[in-house]
Amino acid sequence: MEILVCVKRVPDTAENEISVNSSGSDIERGDLVYSVNEWDNYAVEEAIQIRDKAGGSVTVVSVGDADSEEVLRREMAMGADKGVLLSDSAFEGSDGKGLASILKAEIEKGKYDLILTGTQADDGAGQIGGMLAAMLNLPYASLVNRIEVLDGKKIKLGREIAGGNQEISEMDLPCVLSIQTGINEPRYVGIRGIRKVASVEIPVHGASDLGVNPGSVGKAAAGVSRVDYYVPALGKGAELLEGSIEEKVEKLIELLKSKGGIK
Amino acid sequence: MALQIYVYILHKDGVVDDTALEMVAAAGKLDPAASLTAVVFGSKTDAVCNSLTASFKEVWKIDNDAFSYPNSEVIRGILARIIPKGSMVLVAHDHFGMDLAPGLSIKLDGTYLPDTVGFDGIEGGKLKAVRQEYGGQVSTHVLCDISGGAVITIRAGAFRAAEASDAGGAVVDKTADALAGGLPGGARRFIEIVEAEVGDVDITKSEILVSVGRGIGEQENIEIIKELAKAVGGDVSCSRPIVDAKWLEKSRQVGTSGLTVKPKVYMALGISGSFQHLGGIKGSPFIVAVNKNPKAPIFQVAEIGVIEDLLEFVPMLTEKINEMK
Ligand SMILES: Cc1cc2nc3c(=O)[nH]c(=O)nc-3n(C[C@H](O)[C@H](O)[C@H](O)COP(=O)(O)OP(=O)(O)OC[C@H]3O[C@@H](n4cnc5c(N)ncnc54)[C@H](O)[C@@H]3O)c2cc1C
Ligand SMILES: Nc1ncnc2c1ncn2[C@@H]1O[C@H](COP(=O)(O)O)[C@@H](O)[C@H]1O
Numbered sequence: 001m002e003i004l005v006c007v008k009r010v011p012d013t014a015e016n017e018i019s020v021n022s023s024g025s026d027i028e029r030g031d032l033v034y035s036v037n038e039w040d041n042y043a044v045e046e047a048i049q050i051r052d053k054a055g056g057s058v059t060v061v062s063v064g065d066a067d068s069e070e071v072l073r074r075e076m077a078m079g080a081d082k083g084v085l086l087s088d089s090a091f092e093g094s095d096g097k098g099l100a101s102i103l104k105a106e107i108e109k110g111k112y113d114l115i116l117t118g119t120q121a122d123d124g125a126g127q128i129g130g131m132l133a134a135m136l137n138l139p140y141a142s143l144v145n146r147i148e149v150l151d152g153k154k155i156k157l158g159r160e161i162a163g164g165n166q167e168i169s170e171m172d173l174p175c176v177l178s179i180q181t182g183i184n185e186p187r188y189v190g191i192r193g194i195r196k197v198a199s200v201e202i203p204v205h206g207a208s209d210l211g212v213n214p215g216s217v218g219k220a221a222a223g224v225s226r227v228d229y230y231v232p233a234l235g236k237g238a239e240l241l242e243g244s245i246e247e248k249v250e251k252l253i254e255l256l257k258s259k260g261g262i263k
Numbered sequence: 264m265a266l267q268i269y270v271y272i273l274h275k276d277g278v279v280d281d282t283a284l285e286m287v288a289a290a291g292k293l294d295p296a297a298s299l300t301a302v303v304f305g306s307k308t309d310a311v312c313n314s315l316t317a318s319f320k321e322v323w324k325i326d327n328d329a330f331s332y333p334n335s336e337v338i339r340g341i342l343a344r345i346i347p348k349g350s351m352v353l354v355a356h357d358h359f360g361m362d363l364a365p366g367l368s369i370k371l372d373g374t375y376l377p378d379t380v381g382f383d384g385i386e387g388g389k390l391k392a393v394r395q396e397y398g399g400q401v402s403t404h405v406l407c408d409i410s411g412g413a414v415i416t417i418r419a420g421a422f423r424a425a426e427a428s429d430a431g432g433a434v435v436d437k438t439a440d441a442l443a444g445g446l447p448g449g450a451r452r453f454i455e456i457v458e459a460e461v462g463d464v465d466i467t468k469s470e471i472l473v474s475v476g477r478g479i480g481e482q483e484n485i486e487i488i489k490e491l492a493k494a495v496g497g498d499v500s501c502s503r504p505i506v507d508a509k510w511l512e513k514s515r516q517v518g519t520s521g522l523t524v525k526p527k528v529y530m531a532l533g534i535s536g537s538f539q540h541l542g543g544i545k546g547s548p549f550i551v552a553v554n555k556n557p558k559a560p561i562f563q564v565a566e567i568g569v570i571e572d573l574l575e576f577v578p579m580l581t582e583k584i585n586e587m588k
Binding site: 011013014017018019020027095096097100119122123124125126127128129130131133134135138139140141142143156158159160161162163164165166167168169170171172175181182185223224225226227228229230231232237238239240241245246248249250252253255256259260261262263 | 334336339357358359361362363364365366367368369370374375376377378391394395396397398399400401402403404405406407408411413448450451452453454455456457458459460470471477494495496497503504506507508509513514516519520521522523527528530535549550551552556557558560562563564565566567568569570571575576579580583584587
């Protein structure tokens with residue numbers, strides 16, 4: 001089984017307070033902690049587990065700047081066999097369609113049975129997997145939370161639907177799947193694992209290597225582009241309890257009592 | 264020129280989903296003069312189609328046993344056949360829309376605008392829309408080129424449902440057009456639905472929920488949540504990462520892919536307030552949020568906010584409540 005997994009380097013929202021910069025053109029990026037997109041980690045773990053059972057190899061690929069190499073290396077420390085960075089100044093400002101067409105060009109250079117993405121990344125779009133499949137004319141399933149390889153030609157898969165229910169289908173290979181969290185328990189990567197792959201070479205492919213027309217991707221070709229960022233003011237907002245922590249405890253108990261929050 | 268907008272209709276057991284009228288409202292914000300077509304796939308859909316004629320000019324009925332369970336691979340192939348290139352298509356951003364829509368935009372050669380929560384006018388062939396990023400911590404205006412059509416997914420609850428009006432629409436049977444050339448999407452074959460497991464406690468019936476999120480940090484810290492729940496006489500529920508980590512059972516998860524709860528009081532402890540989580544809280548409970556990040560979106564929906572480290576605050580709260588007893 002030849003498996004390719006798309007991974008993205010994103011600000012870690014569990015670790016960071018996200019704020020908007022003074023001009024509203026971007027989020028404040030100065031002190032952000034970056035990591036691999038949460039969903040992609042599950043996708044890579046799943047790929048590694050499938051390879052360990054069925055044989056073959058796992059390639060991780062990311063479109064980004066030089067910093068994205070660190071997430072490729074992290075996923076290789078987890079157990080991915082190869083990493084490829086797709087990087088070119090022509091790629092900057094690409095929208096989802098642009099990113100998908102860059103990834104498509106890399107995928108077509110190889111021969112993969114299974115192409116995995118995460119369900120969504122930092123901008124919550126959830127678009128790359130479905131676009132890639134349509135561009136490659138391959139079958140697609142989103143929100144995948146179970147994969148069982150039946151033979152070299154097909155898989156059985158579970159999709160998460162509403163209410164915690166699961167939709168089971170069979171799908172022919174090759175195909176594209178986007179992976180939902182909870183499908184597995186991604187393994188821990190320690191410093192030693194990272195050190196082991198520190199000197200592995202990660203090839204960088206640009207527009208010309210991929211045969212991508214620079215005019216067809218990037219900011220100029222983007223059908224969707226951001227105008228600004230701002231902090232939403234939805235609803236009326238909570239009444240924030242003030243004072244020392246003891247005072248907050250007292251006030252909250254009074255409120256809970258009056259609202260039936262203490263039986 | 265008025266836009267031609269197609270709205271994909273979700274329905275179940277003969278009843279149209281709430282998102283249908285929300286998308287009518289969204290379409291009205293996009294272009295008040297738009298001509299609206301509802302697209303209904305299913306088997307035995309007459310009642311559904313008829314109920315939509317009040318809100319849509321045209322209702323496309325695509326009715327066949329093959330659609331008794333919606334397989335998005337099949338439906339995408341058909342939509343690409345019957346929807347004219349250059350059209351606008353609205354789809355709800357749920358597990359089906361996420362499956363269908365990105366690929367549909369490619370097949371229709373239009374732009375794709377996912378999980379949209381607002382529209383802010385059209386200027387020079389570009390639609391200005393509102394989205395959220397980073398789990399709802401920031402919003403962004405985006406410009407979307409709609410000159411060649413677009414597929415747009417709409418977040419449930421983001422638009423207030425339009426009143427059913429008197430569009431006096433007509434049902435048009437498109438089944439033959441849809442099936443001309445056979446059923447596409449044969450590479451994905453639906454087998455069955457596996458229902459969620461039932462847990463020891465039914466949180467959908469609880470009056471007081473003490474709900475824990477990723478902010479709890481470590482599995483062993485869940486104890487302090489259990490102790491608080493015991494002190495207030497409530498049940499423990501949680502956000503999704505707690506279930507993903509297998510710290511609590513799936514039957515405790517609140518949200519769009521978990522359970523819908525309707526308690527009187529909901530305590531969100533270390534939960535950021537993603538729309539998927541909030542989508543599972545109904546019945547306007549009294550929400551108390553404890554979070555150390557003042558920018559957490561949960562503070563926009565909570566009644567009462569406490570900006571503290573929950574590892575410190577929760578045990579103090581539990582102790583004080585127990586002392587009172
Ligand atoms: C298709 C789909 C379906 C989904 N369905 C669901 C669903 O049903 N239910 C659900 O919950 N999610 C669901 N999600 C996931 C959802 O998008 C969020 O990722 C999730 O809700 C985040 O959970 P959280 O708030 O616990 O974690 P986070 O977003 O990581 O938030 C943790 C919060 O804890 C705070 N915190 C950290 N440490 C402390 C401390 N010591 N004291 C106080 N506060 C602290 C942080 O400031 C932060 O606000 C779904 C996602 C997708 C894509
Ligand atoms: N720059 C990127 N490079 C590689 N893969 C990406 C990139 N952006 C998104 N993806 C993949 O697409 C998935 C969904 O992201 P998105 O469609 O941006 O929400 C991610 O989980 C990744 O697998």
